[in-house]
Amino acid sequence: MNYNKKTINDVDVRGKKVLLRCDFNVPQDKVTGEITSDKRIKAAIPTIRQLLDNGAAVIACSHLGKPVATFDAFVKKQVEKGKNEADVTRESWEKSLRKLTLAPVAKRLSELLGQEVIFATDTIGEDAKAKAAALQPGQILLLENLRFAKGETKNDVEFAKALASMADVFVSDAFGTVHRAHASTAGVAAFLPAYSGLLVAKEIAVMGKALDNPVRPFVAILGGAKVSDKIAVINNLLEKADTIIIGGGMAYTFKKAQGFEIGKSLLEADRIDYAKEMIAKAEANGVKLLLPVDNYCAKEFSADAEPVLFEGDIPEDYMGMDIGPKTVALFSEAVKGAGTIVWNGPMGVFEFDKFANGTKAMAQALADSGAVTIVGDGDSAAAVEKLGFADKITHISTGGGASLEFLEGKELPGVACLLDA
Ligand code: AMP
Numbered sequence: 001m002n003y004n005k006k007t008i009n010d011v012d013v014r015g016k017k018v019l020l021r022c023d024f025n026v027p028q029d030k031v032t033g034e035i036t037s038d039k040r041i042k043a044a045i046p047t048i049r050q051l052l053d054n055g056a057a058v059i060a061c062s063h064l065g066k067p068v069a070t071f072d073a074f075v076k077k078q079v080e081k082g083k084n085e086a087d088v089t090r091e092s093w094e095k096s097l098r099k100l101t102l103a104p105v106a107k108r109l110s111e112l113l114g115q116e117v118i119f120a121t122d123t124i125g126e127d128a129k130a131k132a133a134a135l136q137p138g139q140i141l142l143l144e145n146l147r148f149a150k151g152e153t154k155n156d157v158e159f160a161k162a163l164a165s166m167a168d169v170f171v172s173d174a175f176g177t178v179h180r181a182h183a184s185t186a187g188v189a190a191f192l193p194a195y196s197g198l199l200v201a202k203e204i205a206v207m208g209k210a211l212d213n214p215v216r217p218f219v220a221i222l223g224g225a226k227v228s229d230k231i232a233v234i235n236n237l238l239e240k241a242d243t244i245i246i247g248g249g250m251a252y253t254f255k256k257a258q259g260f261e262i263g264k265s266l267l268e269a270d271r272i273d274y275a276k277e278m279i280a281k282a283e284a285n286g287v288k289l290l291l292p293v294d295n296y297c298a299k300e301f302s303a304d305a306e307p308v309l310f311e312g313d314i315p316e317d318y319m320g321m322d323i324g325p326k327t328v329a330l331f332s333e334a335v336k337g338a339g340t341i342v343w344n345g346p347m348g349v350f351e352f353d354k355f356a357n358g359t360k361a362m363a364q365a366l367a368d369s370g371a372v373t374i375v376g377d378g379d380s381a382a383a384v385e386k387l388g389f390a391d392k393i394t395h396i397s398t399g400g401g402a403s404l405e406f407l408e409g410k411e412l413p414g415v416a417c418l419l420d421a
Helices: 039-053 071-080 090-098 103-113 126-134 157-164 198-212 227-237 251-257 269-285 325-336 357-369 378-386 400-407
Strands: 017-021 057-061 117-119 140-142 169-172 194-196 218-222 243-246 288-290 294-298 308-311 319-323 340-344 372-375
Touching (some): 039 103, 039 198, 071 090, 103 117, 103 140, 194 198, 198 340, 198 372, 218 227, 227 269, 227 340, 243 325, 251 269, 251 319, 269 288, 288 325, 319 357, 325 357, 340 400, 357 372
Parallel strands (some): 017 057, 017 169, 057 140
Antiparallel strands (some): 294 308, 294 319
């Protein structure tokens, strides 16, 4: 895949209308609907500011949550959840949609930008069209939640065409959705010249380089719960990395494949053969594959469980919950001389304080490494941020799913559709 794409620095937007796909999928309080973190809105400001300052009229759009776009589909979903069809009302559907309006985002964005954000109550309807047509250079309009329209996630051509018809240029700045071929992430690029915003530009520059032309040694650290989620990533990185470190719950399937006893630890029995294959592939490719050599274990999966350290085999009534000190030393040593480090997934059950040390230690090792460091998933990013190391990391990706597919070497529709540089 070509990662060399045109950005907003390559286009004169003066006097043009720019359709800007943002990631305003913010967390909200379940009861009050209040935005609980405006990080994503803040992250969008530099691109928006640059476009407005350069004389563009910006038509911003985003999805928020997972609204069900039609009443019929809503009924079907509620019935699947066990509700009686007769009890599912139009009001309850409309209420579910109202909860996911982007109106509060418009308000917060306006506060952060220090200027009015005009809000359209629909996406391609009369209100959006009229407000987009009247929009002047330096002004910004936010469309209502894209997923209120059923054409969005289906990448419907007519919906994409209608969105595109309001603008002259498309800018993609929602990295979290570039792995999806939706109307607003990829479809519109069939009708408008497409550029990356500053956020997406940074994501593809840093991660593209790591995969295509990394500063070596290239070390990948993979963790988290499931091997099955990371199969394609491991397979792809075995072609590219010098060292692959595997920790977290997924490591135990690999330990089992090596013939160790793993007690009650997480195991994907149907992936043992795959793990064996990957161990063999690493050997054949000359990739160093590192697995935990000791583990903090518990008798039950609980925050209060007493951590007990075992080297090698894990007894039958224990489960591995975190990597042990020898493993931390082994992994940290491998990270030390690295030129590029990609990290995706925690080393243990980091949500429980007693089992968070391995994950913290890897965050520390990255921060101290001096390498180009890329953190790809939300859990590891949270660990890095909690420890105050965020500014020591080269790049913390804003899209978990998208960055995983990036590491898999897959073509991302929302990147592929952008103009080549
Ligand atoms: P994932 O969603 O695959 O990225 O995995 C993240 C989750 O993996 C976190 O919620 C961790 O608690 C969990 N995890 C990490 N290590 C272990 C382990 N040893 N046993 C069970 N779960 C784990």
